[in-house]
Amino acid sequence: MNSADLGRRVGVPSTALFTDQYELTMVQAALKAGTADRRSVFEAFTRRLPEGRRYGVVAGTGRVLDAVENFHFDDEMLAFLRDQNVVDGPTLDYLADFRFSGDIWGYPEGEVYFPGSPILRAEGSFAECVLLETVILSILNHDSAIAAAASRMSSAAGGRGLIEMGARRTHELSAVASARAAYVGGFDTTSDLAAGFRYNIPTVGTSAHAFTLLHDSERDAFRAQVDSLGRDTTLLVDTYDVTAAVRTAVEVAGKELGAVRIDSGDLLLVAHRVRQQLDELGATGTKIVVTSDLDEYAIASLAAAPVDAYGVGTQLVTGSGQPTCSMVYKLVARAASADPADPLRPVAKKSLGAKTSIGGRKWAARRLDEDGVAEAEVIGTGPVPPELADRQLLVELVRGGEVVAREPLDAARERHIAARAGLPMSAMQLSRGEPVIPTEYL
Structure with missing residues (x-):
C-alpha cells in the first residue's frame, strides 16, 4: 500500500467548502467550550446494504486521500465565511491554519464490505475529524454505490468487455468519479477523456x-x-x-x-x-x-x-437504482482531553429506531471456512482473536496528517476481483437477497 499514485492529481482545488455548515458551527461551539481538541475516533459505516444487495464495494478511497490532503481554507474562503457570518473570529483563526494532522485507517479500495463494517476510521482532535465528515461521506457514498453496480454488471458479463459511457447522463464531475469507481468495480474502459486523463483509465470511442x-x-x-x-x-x-x-x-x-x-x-x-x-x-x-x-x-x-462487449451509461452512473450506500460517519470514542495518555471512552447514539450505533474503536476481520471462502465479517472493540490476526481488514491510510497509502488504480481493481472471488457463490446472484455473509460482533 506504499506505491505512488499513478493518477494525475493536477489542478485539485481546496475541498474545505465541500461540507455542511453545521460542521463549522460545531467546531466554533467546541472551541468556546474547550472541547475541540479532545482526542476522538470517528468511523464511517453503513447500518445496512441497499435493498437486495448482497455485498458492498469500497470505492473512492484514493479520492478521499486527495480530499483530506487538499482540505484547507484559503483567504477567499475565509472572507466568504466572515461575510456570511457563518462562524466567529476565533473560529476563522483556527480554520486559517487548519491541516488535518490525525490518522486514518480504512478498508483498502476495492475490498468488499457488509453492514457495520468500519469502512473508514479517522482519529485526531474532535475539531479536525468532524470537519472531514461531509466530504468523506459524499465521496464514499457515491463512489461505492457506482462500484457496487459495476461489480454486479461485471459479474453478469462473465468476462466479456465492459465500457463505461455515462458521462452525458450525470454531472460532469460525477462522470469522472463514476468512471473511476466503475473501473474499480470491473469495467475495462471509459468514454470519458477527463477520467482517462486523471486516472489513466483506458479510453475508447x-x-x-x-x-x-x-x-x-x-x-x-x-x-x-x-x-x-x-x-x-x-x-x-x-x-x-x-x-x-x-x-x-x-x-x-x-x-x-x-x-x-x-x-x-x-x-x-x-x-x-x-x-x-x-x-x-x-x-x-x-x-x-x-x-x-x-x-x-x-x-x-x-x-x-x-x-463481445457491453457499453453501459445511465444505469451505471446512477448506481443501477441505488445511487447511495447510506454510509454514516459517527463519533464512536473520545477522551477527556488531547492527552494521548487519557483513555478513550466508547460513545454511541442511543436514539429510537434503527439509528443506534455501537461505540468503541473497532477492528474488523473476515473469517473464512475450511475452503478459504468468507463466512462472516467479524467486528470487535477488544483484543483480536489470534485466529483472526492475519485476516484483519483495516489498513493505515494517513499517519500524522501525511498520506501513506497511495496506489495505482489497477491495484484497487485487482483487489476487488480477488475479494469478490473469495465470497460464497450466491454473492453473484442478481436476485434480491440478504448480505451473503453475516456480521458478527465481539
Whole structure:
C-alpha cells in the first residue's frame, strides 16, 4: 500500500467548502467550550446494504486521500465565511491554519464490505475529524454505490468487455468519479477523456448516429471513419437497416473490420443475426458491441448472445437504482482531553429506531471456512482473536496528517476481483437477497 499514485492529481482545488455548515458551527461551539481538541475516533459505516444487495464495494478511497490532503481554507474562503457570518473570529483563526494532522485507517479500495463494517476510521482532535465528515461521506457514498453496480454488471458479463459511457447522463464531475469507481468495480474502459486523463483509465470511442446522418450515404460515413481510424474501428450499424449496414461495413472495411455496434432493437435477436451474417461474409473476427440502456439484468439476459462487449451509461452512473450506500460517519470514542495518555471512552447514539450505533474503536476481520471462502465479517472493540490476526481488514491510510497509502488504480481493481472471488457463490446472484455473509460482533 506504499506505491505512488499513478493518477494525475493536477489542478485539485481546496475541498474545505465541500461540507455542511453545521460542521463549522460545531467546531466554533467546541472551541468556546474547550472541547475541540479532545482526542476522538470517528468511523464511517453503513447500518445496512441497499435493498437486495448482497455485498458492498469500497470505492473512492484514493479520492478521499486527495480530499483530506487538499482540505484547507484559503483567504477567499475565509472572507466568504466572515461575510456570511457563518462562524466567529476565533473560529476563522483556527480554520486559517487548519491541516488535518490525525490518522486514518480504512478498508483498502476495492475490498468488499457488509453492514457495520468500519469502512473508514479517522482519529485526531474532535475539531479536525468532524470537519472531514461531509466530504468523506459524499465521496464514499457515491463512489461505492457506482462500484457496487459495476461489480454486479461485471459479474453478469462473465468476462466479456465492459465500457463505461455515462458521462452525458450525470454531472460532469460525477462522470469522472463514476468512471473511476466503475473501473474499480470491473469495467475495462471509459468514454470519458477527463477520467482517462486523471486516472489513466483506458479510453475508447468512435462515432454516433449523427456521424452517419451527416454523410450522403451510410457507405460514405463508413468509408470516412475507416479512412480516418483504420479497419480495426467499430462501425455503428443500426442507423437505418442493420442487415444492409453490416454488409456495407464489411464491404468498406473488409474482413478485418474490428467491431460493429448495435444500439437499439431486440439485442438478443439482432446480435444472433449479425453474428451469423458476419460469419457468412467471412468477418469471423469482427466483434459485436451492444449498448442501449443496459443494466446488470439486461447484461445477464444476453449471456447466450454472441456479444463481445457491453457499453453501459445511465444505469451505471446512477448506481443501477441505488445511487447511495447510506454510509454514516459517527463519533464512536473520545477522551477527556488531547492527552494521548487519557483513555478513550466508547460513545454511541442511543436514539429510537434503527439509528443506534455501537461505540468503541473497532477492528474488523473476515473469517473464512475450511475452503478459504468468507463466512462472516467479524467486528470487535477488544483484543483480536489470534485466529483472526492475519485476516484483519483495516489498513493505515494517513499517519500524522501525511498520506501513506497511495496506489495505482489497477491495484484497487485487482483487489476487488480477488475479494469478490473469495465470497460464497450466491454473492453473484442478481436476485434480491440478504448480505451473503453475516456480521458478527465481539
